[in-house]
Amino acid sequence: MGEPIIELRRVNKWFGRFHVLRDVDLAVSRGERIVICGPSGSGKSTLIRCVNGLEEHEEGAVVVDGVELTDDHRTVERIRREVGMVFQQFNLFPHLTVLENVTLAPIEVLRMPRAEAEARARDQLARVRVADQAAKFPGQLSGGQQQRVAIARALCMQPRIMLFDEPTSALDPEMVKEVLDAILDLAQQGMTMLVVTHEMGFARSVADRVIFMDHGRIVEQNAPGEFFAHPENERTRDFLAKVLPR
Amino acid sequence: MSEALSAAVREPPPPDGGAVAWLRRNLFSSVPSALATLLLVAGLAWLLPRALDWLALRAVFRPDYDACRALEHRAACWGFVAEKHRLVLFGRYPYSEQWRPLVATLLFVGALAASAHPRAWRRWLLAAWAPVLAAFFLLLRGGALGLSPVDPAEWGGLPLTVVLTAVVVAASIPVGVVLALGRRSAMPLVRGLTTLYIELVRGVPLITVLFVASFLFPLLLPQGLKLDALARVALAMTFFQAAYMAEVVRGGLQALSRGQGEAAEALGLSWWRIQRRVILPQALVLVIPAFVNSLLSTFLDTSLVTVVSIYDLTGALRLALGDPRWREFFLEGYLFVGTLYFACSLAMSRYSHWLERRLARWART
Numbered sequence: 118m119g120e121p122i123i124e125l126r127r128v129n130k131w132f133g134r135f136h137v138l139r140d141v142d143l144a145v146s147r148g149e150r151i152v153i154c155g156p157s158g159s160g161k162s163t164l165i166r167c168v169n170g171l172e173e174h175e176e177g178a179v180v181v182d183g184v185e186l187t188d189d190h191r192t193v194e195r196i197r198r199e200v201g202m203v204f205q206q207f208n209l210f211p212h213l214t215v216l217e218n219v220t221l222a223p224i225e226v227l228r229m230p231r232a233e234a235e236a237r238a239r240d241q242l243a244r245v246r247v248a249d250q251a252a253k254f255p256g257q258l259s260g261g262q263q264q265r266v267a268i269a270r271a272l273c274m275q276p277r278i279m280l281f282d283e284p285t286s287a288l289d290p291e292m293v294k295e296v297l298d299a300i301l302d303l304a305q306q307g308m309t310m311l312v313v314t315h316e317m318g319f320a321r322s323v324a325d326r327v328i329f330m331d332h333g334r335i336v337e338q339n340a341p342g343e344f345f346a347h348p349e350n351e352r353t354r355d356f357l358a359k360v361l362p363r
Numbered sequence: 364m365s366e367a368l369s370a371a372v373r374e375p376p377p378p379d380g381g382a383v384a385w386l387r388r389n390l391f392s393s394v395p396s397a398l399a400t401l402l403l404v405a406g407l408a409w410l411l412p413r414a415l416d417w418l419a420l421r422a423v424f425r426p427d428y429d430a431c432r433a434l435e436h437r438a439a440c441w442g443f444v445a446e447k448h449r450l451v452l453f454g455r456y457p458y459s460e461q462w463r464p465l466v467a468t469l470l471f472v473g474a475l476a477a478s479a480h481p482r483a484w485r486r487w488l489l490a491a492w493a494p495v496l497a498a499f500f501l502l503l504r505g506g507a508l509g510l511s512p513v514d515p516a517e518w519g520g521l522p523l524t525v526v527l528t529a530v531v532v533a534a535s536i537p538v539g540v541v542l543a544l545g546r547r548s549a550m551p552l553v554r555g556l557t558t559l560y561i562e563l564v565r566g567v568p569l570i571t572v573l574f575v576a577s578f579l580f581p582l583l584l585p586q587g588l589k590l591d592a593l594a595r596v597a598l599a600m601t602f603f604q605a606a607y608m609a610e611v612v613r614g615g616l617q618a619l620s621r622g623q624g625e626a627a628e629a630l631g632l633s634w635w636r637i638q639r640r641v642i643l644p645q646a647l648v649l650v651i652p653a654f655v656n657s658l659l660s661t662f663l664d665t666s667l668v669t670v671v672s673i674y675d676l677t678g679a680l681r682l683a684l685g686d687p688r689w690r691e692f693f694l695e696g697y698l699f700v701g702t703l704y705f706a707c708s709l710a711m712s713r714y715s716h717w718l719e720r721r722l723a724r725w726a727r728t
Contacts, residue, residue, distance in 0.1 A: 171625055197631035208626035212644050222630035
């Protein structure tokens with residue numbers, strides 16, 4: 118399996134006095150696809166936000182691709198170039214067109230010439246099937262289209278790792294599938310990814326490993342077959358009983 | 364389900380047509396509404412003919428002092444304006460040289476109009492302003508190209524009001540933006556100092572700041588360094604307005620969701636680039652109405668500089684009223700100057716509405 122591309126060692130974090138991450142250990146190998154689930158407030162979003170430094174951990178170590186995340190902003194920016202992120206609320210920049218959203222980081226961060234950045238952006242937009250929306254503003258797109266643009270925006274930086282923070286939770290039901298298909302497509306091309314989601318069908322078909330979190334702890338992790346068929350922990354069983362269709 | 368399908372798509376029903384229907388709906392919809400309408404119409408019917416009579420029909424337009432006296436204020440004496448308009452518009456600037464401030468102001472206003480369109484907002488715009496400002500001050504100051512030198516103490520009137528407003532507003536925006544960002548900084552020292560500055564400045568009347576700038580500040584300057592009164596006042600007003608500007612900008616910054624900054628951070632953008640490309644373009648468009656409020660108050664506040672002996676438009680009017688013969692026609696003088704202020708303010712306000720709609724076209728979708 119080789120060196121893990123992401124390694125969290127005994128990570129602890131508090132929001133005020135609330136202990137949101139408790140002694141979290143996690144090693145992710147290159148190309149691994151991990152789905153994180155758990156009840157709300159269990160710390161799963163906080164966990165993946167610690168990987169690209171959107172949240173600072175107070176204790177322990179986070180190492181991404183051999184670089185330890187410190188509070189030095191150069192380290193943080195270096196890691197963020199390797200790690201793409203997709204948010205629940207899309208967070209597209211409303212004042213920029215779709216094409217400008219996607220080319221912003223390549224031009225500003227990678228110093229790529231505009232023409233080259235646009236060519237790359239059009240490739241990525243085509244990959245998530247929104248190439249025809251390039252000239253529009255985000256507000257003119259449906260939720261599903263916006264989220265696919267957000268995926269293209271992250272991919273345009275050619276990250277080695279992708280983080281998805283509940284990518285389908287803010288979508289109307291009929292748009293969930295088009296976004297999941299885009300993520301699935303990415304998974305099949307060997308992208309390392311951490312996905313926080315309640316889409317258990319997606320976890321079953323895509324994940325190499327499913328992690329269940331509760332109260333800031335990783336309670337259980339296993340390959341999806343085992344995870345869904347024989348959950349070991351009682352809290353996992355409770356959770357699955359609530360989210361799985363019978 | 365079949366029921367829903369049978370309801371065909373239709374046009375909305377037409378609104379009630381006709382002037383009578385409009386009147387009934389808008390002016391006479393109820394007894395209080397009808398009463399208010401009648402009262403206001405009666406008031407206007409009483410006022411308008413009298414105003415028209417006083418302002419125009421019976422007014423004297425010639426600079427004829429005796430004709431004006433004969434009116435005994437029963438009608439306006441625009442003769443005062445006809446007699447003194449050059450003093451009001453250009454202050455104590457040498458009479459025979461007053462074409463210079465006129466040309467300078469036209470040039471300046473022309474450049475402002477040309478920069479007003481967002482299409483002109485390019486990197487070169489700042490560079491393009493350098494020759495405009497140079498020409499403006501060269502024309503006013505003279506001492507080169509065969510223009511006789513004119514001391515800044517003799518500048519006055521409309522050119523002064525226009526240039527003071529423009530310079531103060533243009534300079535207070537960047538300072539205000541920096542202050543607003545500082546007030547939201549994660550660094551406690553930066554946050555504390557900017558907050559202290561903003562609260563301190565907002566707690567002091569502008570007139571105090573002007574007095575300090577014109578009387579106290581020169582004493583504090585090191586020997587040999589001299590800054591003329593106009594520059595000191597412009598500097599003081601800039602840092603005064605910047606505190607208000609900072610609060611305006613902060614309002615816009617707070618209106619944005621945290622996700623905007625986070626998404627940009629996750630892409631690896633540095634803090635400055637995030638502010639410049641993602642946060643400020645959205646925040647500044649949101650605060651255009653509040654910003655124009657500030658702009659108008661700066662414009663009108665410039666009239667306070669008369670207290671430190673700088674003769675802007677209002678100050679120049681007071682110079683004109685210094686003539687004992689014409690002094691009693693101060694009302695006409697203030698109406699004239701007030702109209703000029705109003706026309707400029709209205710133009711700025713209309714421009715801001717237009718700009719807001721144009722810049723926020725992404726928000727309307």
